Amino acid sequence: MLQRLEHLLGIEDLTREQISFILDQAKPFQEFQRHPLKKLATLRGKTVALAFFESSTRTRISFATAAARLGADTMNLQAESSSLKKGESLLDTVRTLEAMRPDGIVIRHSSSGAPEFIAQRLGIPIVNAGDGTHEHPTQALLDALTIRDRKGKLEGWNLTIVGDILHSRVARSNIHLLSKFGVRITLCGPAMWVPRELESLASNLRRVPRIEEALDGADAIIALRVQTERLHEPALAAEEYILRYQLTPRRLKLARPDALVLHPGPMIRGLEIDDAVADGPQSCVLEQVTNGLAIRMALLYHLVGGAPVENTAADKVPDKVQ
Amino acid sequence: MGSPARPRVQVIGPSRIPTGFRSAAPTLCVRMMRQMRVVEKRQLLSADEIGRTLQRLAHEIVEKSGGTKDLALIGVRRRGVPLSERLAKTIRTSSGVDIPVGTIDITLYRDDLSTVGPQPVVHSNEINFPVDDRDLVIVDDVLYTGRTIRAAMNGLFDLGRPKRIRLCVLIDRGHREMPIEASFVGSHVQTSDTEIVEVHLKEVDGDERVVLVDRVP
Numbered sequence: 001m002l003q004r005l006e007h008l009l010g011i012e013d014l015t016r017e018q019i020s021f022i023l024d025q026a027k028p029f030q031e032f033q034r035h036p037l038k039k040l041a042t043l044r045g046k047t048v049a050l051a052f053f054e055s056s057t058r059t060r061i062s063f064a065t066a067a068a069r070l071g072a073d074t075m076n077l078q079a080e081s082s083s084l085k086k087g088e089s090l091l092d093t094v095r096t097l098e099a100m101r102p103d104g105i106v107i108r109h110s111s112s113g114a115p116e117f118i119a120q121r122l123g124i125p126i127v128n129a130g131d132g133t134h135e136h137p138t139q140a141l142l143d144a145l146t147i148r149d150r151k152g153k154l155e156g157w158n159l160t161i162v163g164d165i166l167h168s169r170v171a172r173s174n175i176h177l178l179s180k181f182g183v184r185i186t187l188c189g190p191a192m193w194v195p196r197e198l199e200s201l202a203s204n205l206r207r208v209p210r211i212e213e214a215l216d217g218a219d220a221i222i223a224l225r226v227q228t229e230r231l232h233e234p235a236l237a238a239e240e241y242i243l244r245y246q247l248t249p250r251r252l253k254l255a256r257p258d259a260l261v262l263h264p265g266p267m268i269r270g271l272e273i274d275d276a277v278a279d280g281p282q283s284c285v286l287e288q289v290t291n292g293l294a295i296r297m298a299l300l301y302h303l304v305g306g307a308p309v310e311n312t313a314a315d316k317v318p319d320k321v322q
Numbered sequence: 323m324g325s326p327a328r329p330r331v332q333v334i335g336p337s338r339i340p341t342g343f344r345s346a347a348p349t350l351c352v353r354m355m356r357q358m359r360v361v362e363k364r365q366l367l368s369a370d371e372i373g374r375t376l377q378r379l380a381h382e383i384v385e386k387s388g389g390t391k392d393l394a395l396i397g398v399r400r401r402g403v404p405l406s407e408r409l410a411k412t413i414r415t416s417s418g419v420d421i422p423v424g425t426i427d428i429t430l431y432r433d434d435l436s437t438v439g440p441q442p443v444v445h446s447n448e449i450n451f452p453v454d455d456r457d458l459v460i461v462d463d464v465l466y467t468g469r470t471i472r473a474a475m476n477g478l479f480d481l482g483r484p485k486r487i488r489l490c491v492l493i494d495r496g497h498r499e500m501p502i503e504a505s506f507v508g509s510h511v512q513t514s515d516t517e518i519v520e521v522h523l524k525e526v527d528g529d530e531r532v533v534l535v536d537r538v539p
Binding site for chain 2: 025027028029031032035036037039040041042045046298301302305306307
């Protein structure tokens with residue numbers, strides 16, 4: 001059964017079936033990454049607007065590469081050069097983009113809900129590439145794909161997320177996604193970053209302040225990037241974070257022997273993660289990058305490809321399709 | 323969690339599409355199938371005849387290839403896949419050689435994607451050998467417009483540079499829209515363009531026969 005999405009705004013509203021469908025559809029695109037000739041004409045003539053109101057390197061390159069490999073063209077809007085700096089409103093900026101007739105917009109914005117705001121006002125598919133502290137759905141999908149590939153399934157594992165959960169849209173999307181598959185989630189980090197309110201995100205979720213206890217029995221660990229600007233005395237010094245929460249080989253031994261280590265990147269080695277863990281056999285960070293491309297190709301294929309909905313009415317389908 | 327499906331989610335129906343319709347949009351097919359009655363006109367091949375035809379095709383492929391050294395079969399999803407496996411099995415029994423068999427999915431190479439609404443589901447290719455300098459035989463059930471084969475060839479070119487590509491089909495029903503012909507044909511059938519050739523194979527459909535059906539408005 002095929003379920004069509006119009007936009008990808010977040011994981012929270014997706015059903016388990018829709019998520020599984022997207023993960024399954026990424027498989028052929030994983031295989032495609034190994035082709036000697038990585039260029040399809042599937043989306044030839046389509047244009048994807050990449051509207052990154054917040055700076056991004058890896059996510060933007062990943063979406064741009066996914067679009068290019070499907071044969072689509074891209075229009076780039078970057079925070080640094082954006083007219084937002086000149087005082088234009090978000091809606092005016094995206095309406096200007098829309099007037100150039102792209103077939104879809106990939107948006108990253110520092111305000112939670114910006115993609116949904118745009119989706120309600122424009123008539124083309126919107127893909128959320130990260131909005132404020134709300135969601136980063138493609139990251140959660142590629143994390144789920146990585147876990148499913150390495151472990152054979154998603155259901156029933158113990159996942160530990162370490163770091164600044166409160167400000168992390170990656171954590172939020174991952175919690176929404178994995179809890180739908182019955183994954184037991186443990187959140188670990190300094191108390192100010194793991195408030196009690198997070199417990200309402202999912203039923204199978206607990207907060208554990210000590211990393212040693214949080215890692216016990218974990219099948220997968222997501223180490224979040226620590227934004228150094230949030231680390232300051234007296235609340236929490238970097239040295240203290242390293243001492244109490246850095247993912248080190250010794251701490252990793254407390255998890256299951258085959259536990260996976262994921263990181264959304266960019267990694268700050270020596271802060272949230274130790275070199276030996278980042279480069280160790282349990283680390284999936286590079287697979288995550290490759291899987292991100294596959295997930296984004298699958299999404300662009302299904303969201304941006306095909307005729308616009310209003311053109312597919314029976315009377316408008318050309319006689320000679322078959 | 324457990325929230326009901328949102329109204330913007332559309333659920334698309336059954337996926338069993340008659341052979342010869344593959345080049346058309348699945349949604350269009352489903353829509354058309356709902357609007358029309360389909361009447362079986364006659365059986366073109368029985369299970370026994372399919373078996374004998376494949377035996378003959380397997381022999382022809384070996385005979386006309388001048389050796390099996392570089393030979394490989396590529397089944398086009400879906401019904402070309404069991405056919406290619408059966409051909410390889412016959413060749414193994416008669417000549418004692420194992421011919422590599424791969425599977426290709428043409429979805430990403432279709433030429434009608436920009437005209438259809440919901441995009442069709444993509445499947446993986448399974449070609450676990452280099453195609454460079456190979457003597458490839460594409461295997462499919464029905465040759466109709468030729469568009470599927472054009473798409474399959476495009477897919478193969480993305481994997482490398484084969485030495486030669488030929489085509490083997492169980493049924494050639496005419497009505498070509500591309501300059502494509504098969505090197506190995508099980509059976510030529512005269513059809514009108516309202517007719518559909520349905521190939522049923524036990525691996526995919528549970529039963530085994532080829533029938534000609536007609537669309538009645």
